[in-house]
Structures are given as structure tokens and as C-alpha cells.
Amino acid sequence: MAKLIELVLRDQEAFLDELSRRKAEDLDKATATVARIIRRVRFEGDRALVELGRLYDGVDLYPGSFLVAREEIERAAGRLDRALCDALSEAYSRICDYHRAQLPDSWSVRGPDGEIMGQRIGAVESAAVYAPGGKAAYPSSVLMGVAAARTAGVQRVVLLSPPSRDGGLNPAVLFAARLGGVAEIYRLGGAQAVAAAAYGTATVPRVDVIVGPGNIYVTTAKKLVYGTVNVDMLAGPSEILVIADRSADPAWVAADMLSQAEHDQRAGCLLLTNNLPLAEKVQKEIKKQLDTLPRAKIARKAVRKFGAIIFVPTLEKAAELANRIAPEHLELLVADPWDLLGRIRHAGAVFLGPFTPEAVGDYWAGPNHVLPTGGSARAFSPLSVEVFLKRSNLISFNRQAFDRAVGPVTLMARSEGFEGHARSMEIRRETRK
Numbered sequence: 001m002a003k004l005i006e007l008v009l010r011d012q013e014a015f016l017d018e019l020s021r022r023k024a025e026d027l028d029k030a031t032a033t034v035a036r037i038i039r040r041v042r043f044e045g046d047r048a049l050v051e052l053g054r055l056y057d058g059v060d061l062y063p064g065s066f067l068v069a070r071e072e073i074e075r076a077a078g079r080l081d082r083a084l085c086d087a088l089s090e091a092y093s094r095i096c097d098y099h100r101a102q103l104p105d106s107w108s109v110r111g112p113d114g115e116i117m118g119q120r121i122g123a124v125e126s127a128a129v130y131a132p133g134g135k136a137a138y139p140s141s142v143l144m145g146v147a148a149a150r151t152a153g154v155q156r157v158v159l160l161s162p163p164s165r166d167g168g169l170n171p172a173v174l175f176a177a178r179l180g181g182v183a184e185i186y187r188l189g190g191a192q193a194v195a196a197a198a199y200g201t202a203t204v205p206r207v208d209v210i211v212g213p214g215n216i217y218v219t220t221a222k223k224l225v226y227g228t229v230n231v232d233m234l235a236g237p238s239e240i241l242v243i244a245d246r247s248a249d250p251a252w253v254a255a256d257m258l259s260q261a262e263h264d265q266r267a268g269c270l271l272l273t274n275n276l277p278l279a280e281k282v283q284k285e286i287k288k289q290l291d292t293l294p295r296a297k298i299a300r301k302a303v304r305k306f307g308a309i310i311f312v313p314t315l316e317k318a319a320e321l322a323n324r325i326a327p328e329h330l331e332l333l334v335a336d337p338w339d340l341l342g343r344i345r346h347a348g349a350v351f352l353g354p355f356t357p358e359a360v361g362d363y364w365a366g367p368n369h370v371l372p373t374g375g376s377a378r379a380f381s382p383l384s385v386e387v388f389l390k391r392s393n394l395i396s397f398n399r400q401a402f403d404r405a406v407g408p409v410t411l412m413a414r415s416e417g418f419e420g421h422a423r424s425m426e427i428r429r430e431t432r433k
Contacts, residue, residue, distance in 0.1 A: 015308055016325065024374075026236060026266075030220040034191045037217075038224055041195035046202050052192040058165050061187065063203045068169060068185040076174035085175060088139060091364050092179045095147040098366030102385045103151070108394060115401035118394040123153035124230070126205075127388055128197040129182075130212035133162040133189055137170035138213070144368045144383065145212045146180030152388035157182050158207060160197060162189020190214075194221035198229045209388055213370060232383045236374040237306075239268035240358055241327035241347075243318045243340065244282075246275040248333040249354065253278070254285035256331055256357050257307065258299055265301035270325070271309045272318040279309045319343035326377040329358045348377045402428065 040048040046063040053061050077085055108118025129145035132138055142159065149157045159177045161169055169187055177185055186204060188196060194214075200206030210222060211232040222231040240260040244253050257269035273279050286303060290296050312318045319340060322330060326346035334340055337352035344350060348371030349361055362369045370383035397405065406425045413421035 018306075026216045027220050027223060027234070030216045031224070034217055034220040034224060037191040038195040038198075038221060041192050041201065042199050046204075049188060049192055049196060049201065049204075052190070053188065056190050056192070057162050059163050059167055059187075061163075061167060063201075065167065066186050066188055066203055068174070068187060070183060072169075073174050073178050073183065073185065076171040076178065079171040080175055084172065087363075088143065088172070088176055089179060091140070092143045092147060092176070094364065094366040095143055095368070096151055099148050099151040099368070099385050104386075104389070111401060113401035113404055114398050116394065116396040120392045120394055121389055122392075123155075123388055124208035124390055125154070126156040126158070126207040127154045127209040127211065128158045128160050128207045129177075130193065130210065130214050130218060131159060131161040131173050131177075132214055132218075133164070133170060133173065137161075137173050139170070139172040139176035140363050141213055141370065142173055142176035143179065144370050146177060146182055148368060148383055148385055149209075149211070149388050150180050152385040154209075154388050156184070156207070158184040158186065158197070160186050160188050160193040160212075162193070163187040189218075191217045191221035194218055194225060198225035211370065211383055211387060230387060232370060232387050233372050233376065233380050235370065235372070237266040237268065238263040238329075239270075239306075239327050239373055240329040240331065241268075241270045241272065241322055241325055242331040242333055243315065243322060244271060244273045244275070244278060244331075244333040245315060245335060246278060247335040247354075248273075248278060250278055250281035250285050251289075252354060252357075253282045253333060254289055256333075256359075257282075257286065258289055258293060258303075259357070259359055260329065261299040261302040261307060262293060262295040263298075263302075265298050266306060267302040268306040268327075269303060270307070270327075272312050272321055273309070274312055274314055274318065276311055279311050283309055315340055316343065322347070326372075326375045328371045328373040328377065329361070331356070331358060346378045348372045348382055 037052060050061060053059050104121055106118065106120045108116055110116055127149045129142060129149065131142045146157055157180065159182050161173055163169055167187060174185065194210060196204040197207050197210050207229060209230045213235050219234050223234050238260050240257060242253055242256055253271060257271060260267045261269045271282055290300055293299055312321065315334060323345045328348040329351065330344065330347040331351045332340050333354055341350060341352060349367060351358055351361060361367060368383040372380035406429050410422040410425050
């Protein structure tokens, strides 16, 4: 059962510290193993992928079977319920519409002497979207990654996903990729898939950006290849924080908390409320709903370890605490959520009002559900078109602008000990026609 914590600072502080340390501790534990995997893929290529796939995924593949055949992708829709196909298709359309609004424009300005400075924005050439597989499959995450990449203008988008023991991939994952026009799908998972995408092998061409959620080994691999490629973020266990007042339905609050607890036994689910009767009712509802939840075993472990109901004196105090936690998902189940929003500074995504459960953001609304976790929302943002875009600075000086710059530039260059820089300016002044 979720801990009912009144404002006892020692207990509260200890719990919040443990919550914030999860991701860093998990990354530390996995780093040595993942570094060895990456090194093997870099130097052994496809042979390492075959052996690591057998070791970690229990699947026997050979390089020629890494790439999923086009026929298998096309057959995926026929293996799915028509209603699910329609839901995925409409969700993809909504996600693309949202991400189109994020696209920035190239720009330029003129200086006082007619010089031009600006920035040209364009998409990277290639990107990989990672989709967890095996026991769980997340076509919704495929939609999020592919839609952001395609909307940004990436021409080559590939999908990486670990296969089942028979070598197959989830048909919903294949269908989701097909919606975005992804024809290059590799049945590869884990840290070895990230390494292959970052460095390339004989059969897996390298990419420029890798995005998408995965287990701690995938996340650690993204951390270690960052700099060789760009990545979206280092996501950790999922988490939800609900701020609720007396207007909230306790059954709804409990259901929303469990919607994250069922993800992972290290998922966080918290309630901050200024109403003690609500806190007590939510605690009872969690116990009641766990009894019928299919993933109750996972959820119970998450609730016991990383679940808490914290009683606070005011909603203002709740907002202050929420900013300290900087949660991945923040629900405002209060009488006036838009007013409280003004006090929120750090959250991956904010869900306002009783009819906006976190699940609607996971599957349908349109904003990306790949979000910063473990307090990183203080500095990081959701996956967007930005991660697939790069900027080039533009500078064009005419003679008048150059003449004004030559003196200050040579002075600053020589102050830093770079005579060649200074001479590259002076030679133009002295020898120009």
C-alpha cells in the first residue's frame, strides 16, 4: 500500500531523496556491462550482434535476417483488429499535427554596415527510433518517435526493436512504423542495437540521432554513445505525481497513480493533497484496485517502494514540492487547475483537470509522451522535432563591414596569442584590389 506521509520532514526527505536517486544508481550499475557490449559491437560488428542477441534475447539470428522483410511489414495490418489500426492511424495524425506546430524557421538579420548574420535550420539525414519489445510492445512510442522525426524532415528513419524468441516482431509495432513510412526495421534490441546504430556494422548503417524509450541497458548505451550521435534523453523509470484537492474523485486519483505503477516495479506514483479525507480514501482505493489489476504484481512492488501519499497544508506547498520533484507526468486534479499551473515550473507534461488522465497523453492527445524523468525535467524537455534538427550559423560581411571589424578582430586575436587569425584579417586589408 502507498505510504501515507504527513508533513514529517525526515520521512518525506528520505523518500524524495530515494526517488530522485533511482536513475543515477541504475545507470551506474549498468555502465560497465554496457561499455563492454558497445566495445564488442564497434570492433566485431555483425558477429557481436549475433552472439549478443543469442545471449541477451535468446534468439538465433544471422546478419541477413536482421532486416525485416517488406512483406512481413505489409502483413502486419492483417494481423490486427481493424479498430486498433484505425486508432493508431488517427493518433499518428494527431501527433504529426502537434509536432508541425513546433517547426522553427531559418532566420537572418542585417548589421549596421549591411553584413548578414543568421541561422539555417535543417533536419539530420538519418535517425533511429528504438521500440522496446519482448514481453512488452509499445506501438504508441513508435508513433511518437517516427512522427517527430518525419515532421522534422528526416529522410531515413529506421526502427530498432528486439524480437521474440522466434525472431518475430509485434505486428502493432510494425504497423505503427509503416504508418510513418518506415521500411528499414531491424530485429535488434538492447545496448547492442544502440551501438550498431551509433557506429554502424556491415549490415546496419549508422544514423545521426537515436531516440525512444528502453530498459536501463538501452538508456546507458545512449548515454555512452552520446557525442558520436545525438540522443533524445536518458529516461529512467516512469513516474506520475498527482496534485489533488477535495474536488477530486479518489477512485480516479488511484487509477491514475496505478497507470504508472503498472509500467515497472521501479515506477514512481505520488499524490500531494491538502485534504486528509481524500488521502485516506485514495489509499483504500489503491488497495481495492490492485486486487483486479492484471499487472498487479509489478504495480504492488512499485507502490510499496516508490508510492506515497503526502499530506500538505496548501496547494501552494504542493506546487513547491512538485517543482522540487520535477516529475515526468504531473496531473492537476484541483478545482482550478489553470490557476495552479502558474506555480508549476518543472514537469515533463502537465495534465489539467479531471478529464485529462495521463493515459490520454500516452496514446491520443498529440504532444510527445517521451518525457524527461527522475527530476531531469528541471533542465530537459520532451522529445520534439528539435532533436532531429541542426543549425548552421550564417555570416556574410561586405567590404564596409570588414573594414570596421579588422581592427577589433586583430586586437582580440593577438591578445589570445593567435597571430594567424590576425594576419588573415590584415592580408585582406593590405592586398585587396
